[in-house]
Amino acid sequence: MGQNLVTEEKVFGELKKAVVETLRADENKIKPETSLIKDLGAESLDFLDINYRLEQAFGIKMARHFVLEHIEEMYGEGTALDENGQLTDKAVAVLKIRFGENVAELKPGMDMDEIPALVTAQSMVSGVMDILDSLPEKCTKCGASSWKSEDGVKVKCGSCGEAAEYSNGDDLIKAWLTKVQEEKKLF
Amino acid sequence: MLPLKDKVALITGSSRGIGNAIARKLALAGADIVVNFRKAGGSSQEQAEQLCREVEGMGRRALMVQADIAVKDSVKKLFAEVNEKFGRLDILILNAAKAPFKPIEKLFERELRQLVETNYLGNIFCIQEALPLLERSGGKIVFISSLGSRFYNPAYPLGSMKAAMESVVRDCAEGLRQKNISVNAVCGGIVKTDSFKVLRQFWENIDMLPESLFVEPDELADVVVFLCGKESRGITGQTIVVDKGLSNAICRLPESK
Numbered sequence: 001m002g003q004n005l006v007t008e009e010k011v012f013g014e015l016k017k018a019v020v021e022t023l024r025a026d027e028n029k030i031k032p033e034t035s036l037i038k039d040l041g042a043e044s045l046d047f048l049d050i051n052y053r054l055e056q057a058f059g060i061k062m063a064r065h066f067v068l069e070h071i072e073e074m075y076g077e078g079t080a081l082d083e084n085g086q087l088t089d090k091a092v093a094v095l096k097i098r099f100g101e102n103v104a105e106l107k108p109g110m111d112m113d114e115i116p117a118l119v120t121a122q123s124m125v126s127g128v129m130d131i132l133d134s135l136p137e138k139c140t141k142c143g144a145s146s147w148k149s150e151d152g153v154k155v156k157c158g159s160c161g162e163a164a165e166y167s168n169g170d171d172l173i174k175a176w177l178t179k180v181q182e183e184k185k186l187f
Numbered sequence: 188m189l190p191l192k193d194k195v196a197l198i199t200g201s202s203r204g205i206g207n208a209i210a211r212k213l214a215l216a217g218a219d220i221v222v223n224f225r226k227a228g229g230s231s232q233e234q235a236e237q238l239c240r241e242v243e244g245m246g247r248r249a250l251m252v253q254a255d256i257a258v259k260d261s262v263k264k265l266f267a268e269v270n271e272k273f274g275r276l277d278i279l280i281l282n283a284a285k286a287p288f289k290p291i292e293k294l295f296e297r298e299l300r301q302l303v304e305t306n307y308l309g310n311i312f313c314i315q316e317a318l319p320l321l322e323r324s325g326g327k328i329v330f331i332s333s334l335g336s337r338f339y340n341p342a343y344p345l346g347s348m349k350a351a352m353e354s355v356v357r358d359c360a361e362g363l364r365q366k367n368i369s370v371n372a373v374c375g376g377i378v379k380t381d382s383f384k385v386l387r388q389f390w391e392n393i394d395m396l397p398e399s400l401f402v403e404p405d406e407l408a409d410v411v412v413f414l415c416g417k418e419s420r421g422i423t424g425q426t427i428v429v430d431k432g433l434s435n436a437i438c439r440l441p442e443s444k
C-alpha cells in the first residue's frame with residue numbers, strides 16, 4: 001500500500017538520530033552511501049540498538065535475520081553459504097537482485113563476515129521504507145481507511161486512533177524471496 | 188588498603204557491558220588490568236582503548252589485547268602477551284561470549300559450532316593456557332554465567348553453554364584444588380547491557396519486568412571482586428546467583444508504592 005505519510009527524508013532523519021545516539025557519530029558524516037561498519041565502526045550489537053530505536057520511532061518490527069539466513073531457512077543449509085561460511089553463487093545472485101548489480105564487492109567465495117559492511121545508511125532506510133509500505137489499506141481495528149500522522153513518523157487511524165499495524169521485516173524478506181524464487185528459479 | 192594491590196587480572200570480552208564493569212571494579216580494588224576484545228578496528232576496540240585510559244587514570248597498569256578466544260593460537264598469544272608485559276597473572280575472569288540468537292532446533296551446523304567454539308572451547312582454552320601463570324600465583328578463576336543456564340529464554344542457545352560451563356567450574360575447582368587455584372562462577376540475572384538488547388527483540392514482554400528486578404553490571408562486578416579477594420577463601424566450585432531475587436518467585440505482582 002503506497003502511502004506518503006512518512007517520507008524517505010524523515011526516515012533518513014530518524015536513522016541519523018539513531019546512529020548518532022548509538023555510535024556517538026558525527027551527524028554530518030552520515031550520508032546515504034555511508035557504510036555503518038566501514039565508515040562508522042559499528043558492530044553487530046550496535047545494529048540491534050539502531051534497529052530498536054527505529055522500531056520505537058516508527059512502531060515497526062525490523063527483520064531479526066538477514067537475507068542469507070532466510071535463504072538457508074527456506075531452501076536448506078548450504079544454499080547461501082558453504083561450509084567455510086563463504087557465499088555461494090546463488091547467494092550472490094539473490095543479493096545482487098536485492099542490493100543492485102553494481103555492488104562491486106559481491107562475488108561468490110566472499111566471506112559472510114564481510115557482508116554486513118555492505119549495509120549502508122541508504123539500505124537501512126530502504127529496509128524501513130519496505131516495512132512502512134506494508135501499511136494496510138484499512139485499519140485492522142475499525143476498518144476505516146483514513147490513516148494520518150501528526151509528526152510524520154508514527155501513523156495512526158484517523159477514525160479510531162489505533163496505531164498502524166505493519167508487516168514485520170522478516171515476513172517481508174520471506175515474501176520477497178518467495179517471489180524471486182518464483183521468477184528466477186534459483187534454488 | 189587496596190585488597191588486590193599488585194595483582195594482575197585478565198577479563199575476556201571486557202570492552203563492553205559486564206566485562207567492562209568488572210574490569211573497572213577490579214582496577215578500583217588495586218589490580219592491573221588486561222583488557223581483551225575480539226574484533227579489531229570497530230567500536231569494541233574504541234571502548235577497550237577508553238577503558239585502558241580509565242584504568243591508567245586510577246594509577247593502575249593496563250594492557251589491551253585483541254584476541255578471539257575461540258581460536259587456540261589467538262588464546263596462546265593473549266597469554267604470552269600477558270606474561271611478557273606483567274610476568275604474572277592472578278585473576279582470570281571468563282566473561283566473553285558470542286552466540287546466534289535463535290531457537291536451538293533452528294540452528295545451522297555452522298552456528299552450533301560457533302556456539303560451542305566460543306562459549307565452551309574458548310573458555311577451556313583460556314583456563315588451560317592460564318594454568319602455568321595461575322599456579323605460580325595461587326590464582327582465581329571466575330566464570331560469568333547467566334540465568335539462561337537454568338531457565339528457558341526464547342532464542343537463547345547460549346544458556347546451554349552457560350550450563351555446561353557451570354559444570355566445568357565445579358570440575359575444575361576440584362581438579363585444580365591441589366594447585367591452589369580457586370574456581371567459581373557468578374550467575375547474573377537480567378542486566379541491561381548489550382545482550383539485553385537482543386533479548387528484548389525476542390521477548391517482547393520483558394520490558395514489563397519491574398525495574399527493581401534488573402541487575403546493574405556493578406552489582407555483578409562487586410561479587411566478582413569479592414570472589415577474587417581473600418574473604419571468599421572458603422568458597423570453591425560454586426555458582427553464586429546475583430539476580431535481585433528474580434529466580435526465587437514464580438509469581439510477581441505489581442509493586443506496591
Ligand SMILES: [Zn+2]
Pocket residue numbers: 139140141142143144157158159160161162
Ligand atoms: Zn481504526
